[in-house]
Amino acid sequence: MSRTPGETDAATDPDAGPLPFRPVVPDEQWRDWRWHMRKRVTNAEKARQWIRLSPDEEEAIVKAAGKYRWSITPYYASLMDPDDPECPVRRQAVPAMGELAEFSGAEVDPVGDMFYRKTNRVVHKYPDRVIMLVTEACPVYCRHCTRKFHTTDVDGTYFRDDEGGSYDEDLRYIAEHPEIRDVLLTGGDPLSYQDGKLEEIVSALRAIPSVEIIRIGSRFPVLLPQRITDGLCEMLARYHPVWLNTHFNHPKEITEESAAAVDRLLRHGIPVGNQTVLLRGINDDVATMRRLMTELLRVRVRPYYLYHCDNVTGVSHFMTSVEKGWEIMEGLQGHITGFGVPQYVLTTRIGKIPIARPSYSETPDGLLLRNHRGQEMVVDSSVHPIRESDLR
Template identity: 35%
Template sequence: MPDGTAAPAAPPKTLRTMAALASAGLVRVDELPKLEAVAERYAIAVTPHVASLIDRDDPADPIAAQYVPHPDEAVTRPDEHPDPIGDDRHSPVRGIVHRYPDRVLLKPLLACPVYCRFCFRRESVGPDGGVLADAELEAAYAYVRARPQIREVILTGGDPLMLSPRRLGAILQALDAIPHLETLRIHTRVPVAEPSLVTPALAAALATEKPLWLMVHVNHARELSPAALEALGRIRAAGVPILSQSVLLRGVNDCEAALEQLFRALIAARVKPAYLHHLDRAPGTARFRVPLARGRALMRRLRGRIPGHALPIYVVDIAGGHGKVPVGESHAERDGEGWLLTAPDGSRHRLADTGESG
């Protein structure tokens, strides 16, 4: 600098290569030959924020497991599919997925701040972005306008909060102007993966006349860092209610303690846990699988341990695009003309069903 002062340090960059991950101490050098095959197929991105959350002394760190590539990703099992929930078969125009009669997904881009190693869209997302051109967005709006049965549009991707405030605001305003839409929704990982992107300008872009809900993807309580909580608070202060969705992942959150900590932390952050997803069978994700019976047992044991409003619905997105269904264990079963109810402590109680109307 002319006055002799040092130039400001460049901000840390997102780690996008195996060499960068090795330099940061996130993968072992001896693993690099195996990991290069993974890097050739699937996008890599670990933000400086996420890297700061990883315990490098813990080989089983649950944050690293979600974001840092693993050699097993190079193996695709016969029951894994590049489009496990059938996005493509329900995509009438580019960027639109119309699986349910009353709502559609709109994917304005396919870039994310991080690339989760279990992502069900891992074959299509990446740093090239897949951004919809203006004409493609107009075609997507026209599809929605022409179908009054559509009551909700869900922005997903990719991650919609990667868009500039101006671009995001323009998309929301265009949807806001469609008369028959009742609600809007955004699905995002940004507040926990790159909270610095949730600027006042981005929060202001969320202003809509129609009710707008935000669904944040969080899998472990440690992802709710002080910076993430601040980002969520900024969104909430803009008048946007926040829900969460999580994925049940082996080695990340597949025990009662981890799930309880996660759901309690979400409620403390004024985020309503909405869904706990059973893992979709995308290629190279087998190491994360948890048996459905174990997931059901975990949810059963959590009932009565944490408040009802902290319990999400455990769901499976049926392969091929047939939609989500709840798969939690029932606490009621028919018993003659009545019912047997199972209490949180495991005791069973009879409910008579006689003399009730309807």
């Protein structure tokens, strides 16, 4: 028999480890991702098997019913502090009253997915790449999801038609636009599908000559790393180049199991990048973000983006100021290795816009440069020309 990670036997050590009310799970079941999907936490009664719900959480679960879907895998529930409602894992997964508050400027689709949708599934926003929304299903419905609309009022959806319909129109659109060289499968989480269904989609894309890169956006390495099986990796490796971007938001999410999932992907030639969202009360301080980025590098995940949290209906309570993002970026630059510093971006209807504060400015004497310690120097334009006309 196997308890959840880090748990001790309360009968022999009552003062150590998580609370004894957490379930005991046989190793065979704990390793089976399908078991976790079947046993997801979807109501207050199940949640109480893992955590002591706060009054705010109890009220939010009741009031979110019929408004927002929620579910939590046993694996992800095992990472939660059972007594602390401010636990950074818990806040990402358990409904909170902030989701039901109204915020100025909040929208269901601030990034314009529906505006740029060309078929049932294809969103064509950038010249050479598209996203394909393949499912609404997720192992955990993250409370900060940019696409929270697909779980709004339970029946909310980004799909024009049925999710289960034919892919012919979507594949035809991509094939008829040879400028599309990069396809990102997203949703929902594409790895919610069984391997066979996923392979049908990936193989159909690989059959289009102009498609060079297939990417998968998945939070399974974080929320249910048992899903990253050798069989899945072997299947994906048949269709290289395949990339996977995942979504660690806090160091607490980097576990032995998630690191092993990343290792399996890498050993099959699948690079893994990470897209973190800046979230109030979860990772909005320099120390946490530094630790997250360095821990990602330790398990060989490349930090890719730091997203400024979108003003999405039901998500706005997680937003920070842009100034807070600048503070964090300045606390990363120069303090950790360069390829461990993500690009800070704001996602808008006109695209992802880099918004890190520049470390330089133009002066009459040349470039004024500022380093991570706040030290400044001016580089004369005769040394580093600013404009082509300055070249001698």
